[in-house]
Amino acid sequence: MSNDELNLRHITPAFRTFAGGDALRRFVKQLDRDGLTRAVIITVPAILEHQDAADHLRNALGDRLVGIFDGVVEHSPVPDVLAARDFLAEKQADVVVAVGGGSAVVTARAASILLAEGKDVRELCTQRAADGSLTSPKLSAPKLPQWVIPSTPTSAYAKAGAAVRDPETGDRLALFDPKIRAQGIVLDPVLAGTAPEGLVRSASLNVLSMAVEGLLSRTRDPLADALLAHALRAVKRWLPELKADPAATEPRLQLMLAALMSGQGSDSTGGGLAQALAHAVGPRSAAPNGVVEALLLPHSMRFVTDVVPDRFGLIGDVLRTVDSSAEVVVEAVEDLLAGFEVPTRLRDVSVQESALAEAADHARDDWFITAVPRVPNHEEILDLLRNAW
Incomplete structure (x- = not known):
């Protein structure tokens, strides 16, 4: 074969x-x-x-x-x-x-x-x-x-x-x-109408991050790719609709369907680095887990550019980037997150620099880190967190 x-x-x-x-x-x-x-x-x-x-x-x-x-x-x-x-x-x-x-x-x-x-x-x-x-x-x-x-x-x-x-x-x-x-x-x-808009927004950012990292997996699975790509497309489409009309039902239900697709797709591809890091950093921050994960997403994407360069085109197709190069796609994701008002530094969500080493220790024991296409060691995790801080 x-x-x-x-x-x-x-x-x-x-x-x-x-x-x-x-x-x-x-x-x-x-x-x-x-x-x-x-x-x-x-x-x-x-x-x-x-x-x-x-x-x-x-x-x-x-x-x-x-x-x-x-x-x-x-x-x-x-x-x-x-x-x-x-x-x-x-x-x-x-x-x-x-x-x-x-x-x-x-x-x-x-x-x-x-x-x-x-x-x-x-x-x-x-x-x-x-x-x-x-x-x-x-x-x-x-x-x-x-x-x-x-x-x-x-x-x-x-x-x-x-x-x-x-x-x-x-x-x-x-x-x-x-x-x-x-x-x-x-x-x-x-x-679906009971949750505050901010909570729906932060949860949707987790859905987006998981979809992106699923698409950056080493796993070649067109069925999972289809679920993940549409989940990303749906968040891109419906999160602005939620902001425009927080009481509307349709955006909430559509974002829930996106969450289901992101979860099912990533079940086949495995988790991602931003997800593992957010599990460790999130409890040490003042922001919801989805916000922390989205903040870390561009850093985790850049960490795997050398090992899955061909996978960035799947994300570029959804975001309609000018080309499928890793840096262009990462910048498009950063622009998307900026539009969703995601902070860009861990210090902006009250993470203390002194907490980074402990967070790196916990991240290494996270199951999701085993599925990352480039598994980082402790120093690489700490460097990534410091860059994000």
């Missing part, structure tokens, strides 16, 4: 997408078909403060709803995930419904993994082996089915992992289990 011959492995897990005014009704019918009668919602307090949305959700689920856990916290700290696990056990849930953004989705998944496996999170998380490689234990216990009713776009919809944060050490603990993938997503206009 020649080096130019296509050779890929692309898996499309079963996944249902319901969108529009009757999305919740279709979702409930699906629960009935699956024989699920004890639904627990995992969400943030802000969702329940929207009384119309909360009533809309409760009325749709009816007596299938046996409890609402509203203790989700940003970055999914371990103590709050353990509280969600205990709530699922107490309510004898047979289906978990994450309502909100990425933190709700991750908390719901992580709580379900911990409930099923019955072990400490550090026994179950991805760890560094003796040879220096990162390995994920095989988690064999059956998991509760998961559904997502989002209020923001997040690529977490379609993922098989959940990363929680140890607030005592700052460690990011990644849990991976294909059985915890969501059964589907419910794009409801009422729930």
Whole structure:
């Protein structure tokens, strides 16, 4: 087989997408078909403060709803995930419904993994082996089915992992289990309207960054490329529409679909350097994770120009650059991010220079860094962060 011959492995897990005014009704019918009668919602307090949305959700689920856990916290700290696990056990849930953004989705998944496996999170998380490689234990216990009713776009919809944060050490603990993938997503206009515009914007920047870095993968997968390219195209098109009319439903739903495509596409190509760095830097900043990731994106793109120069043309096609050279494409991405008012320096989002070394240490242990086409060492990570600072 020649080096130019296509050779890929692309898996499309079963996944249902319901969108529009009757999305919740279709979702409930699906629960009935699956024989699920004890639904627990995992969400943030802000969702329940929207009384119309909360009533809309409760009325749709009816007596299938046996409890609402509203203790989700940003970055999914371990103590709050353990509280969600205990709530699922107490309510004898047979289906978990994450309502909100990425933190709700991750908390719901992580709580379900911990409930099923019955072990400490550090026994179950991805760890560094003796040879220096990162390995994920095989988690064999059956998991509760998961559904997502989002209020923001997040690529977490379609993922098989959940990363929680140890607030005592700052460690990011990644849990991976294909059985915890969501059964589907419910794009409801009422729930979609509950998130502030700024939150939708920052989440969309994460979607954009993941799409760009997915397109810069070494993986040659036209199916993934199509998903990622359209996700990038959709964010470019619909984020300005959101700014022009923050209350409009259409931009929010379209950005959620972009998030789904970005998540599914990057599932095949792997994560990116900006994503791994943002996981480490984000909790040390004053900005949402999506903003930090977008800030770091041009730096991560330049880091891989020598190893995947041919992939920049895929991004250039979407952004309609004058040519497909790496520098021209990176500059086009910088212009796009400037239009979205993304800061250009880590110091502008309150990251202290003294925190960079520790962030570099944590980034090296991030699973996503293993998929980067040019895997950096500690000094290269630190240099990149210093340049961004």
